[in-house]
Amino acid sequence: MRLLRFSFYIAIAAIPMTLPAPVSLPSHLIRLHASDGAQIAVSLHGGHLCSWRSADGIERLFLSRRSAWQDGVAIRGGMPVIFPQFANQGPMTKHGFARDLPWTLLASEVDATGAGVMRLGLTDSAQTSALAGQFSLELVLRFSGSQLISTLQVTNTGTTGFSFTAALHTYLQTPVASTRIGGLHGHRYRDSIDQARSKIEMQAALQITQEIDRIYTQVTAPVTLTSDTGRLDIGQTGFEDVVVWNPWIDKAASLSDMQPSEYQEFVCIEAALIEQPCTLAPGQTWQGQQTLLASTTPFTPVQETTP
């Protein structure tokens, strides 16, 4: 009996800091399952992906337990769509208006390969036309197995050109203490918490040990996120920049829609177009894509033995 209890304690001690229990999702979210069991849940508020579970059932995105779920307030976590202005880099409200407006569901289906495909749209309105031109936004979420491909398309549907910046502000669920981010070594970045100074990334595997808010520019190679719960390969096309953000202790405590300890559960790795805004002539379309491919580090729990 004593041996059994001892081996049970070994099993507990050997478990790495595992992923926290998933947040229960509000019932109004639109859900879609791929034929292999992978699934997503989306809110029309912001055209906002709130949950992505790979086919193994693991939740891959962070969603705050204190997210407001209110009109006019962005959902905290998941994948906010940032358009047409990144952060406070312009005259508009922070991160633009797309994440705060009601989007339309254009399609939700399982395609011939068994992948789930959801398409969401947002077009200009009287409310937005004073801020940006006439546009059509489309977000396509395609997922199966352990992969999610998110594609954002912006079309100028008006008669004059306009410029925008944009991002897929993906909150990746990860135990921050063991997280390392690879693929940014040697890249120039703008350090948003140090007067936007331009710096070069010197770390081959970036660790998060304090507030981080950086815009890495001209990133073409994949970024990798590893932790003791697995690995995520992050690719992008169209988007030229990568933002890495974690609020750490003080900033998390100052956010009303985040539990103070939640900064330990995620890193945002955002596919972004910031440094070189895109200008679209009438009729032109821009497209950006972020691809996430997850894998789980095999972990074999210590078996209980019978005496």
Ligand SMILES: O=P(O)(O)OC[C@H]1O[C@H](O)[C@H](O)[C@@H](O)[C@@H]1O
């Ligand atoms: O709190 P939010 O408006 O959602 O912004 C959250 C964060 O988004 C980006 O990552 C910016 O680089 C950060 O400066 C900002 O704090």
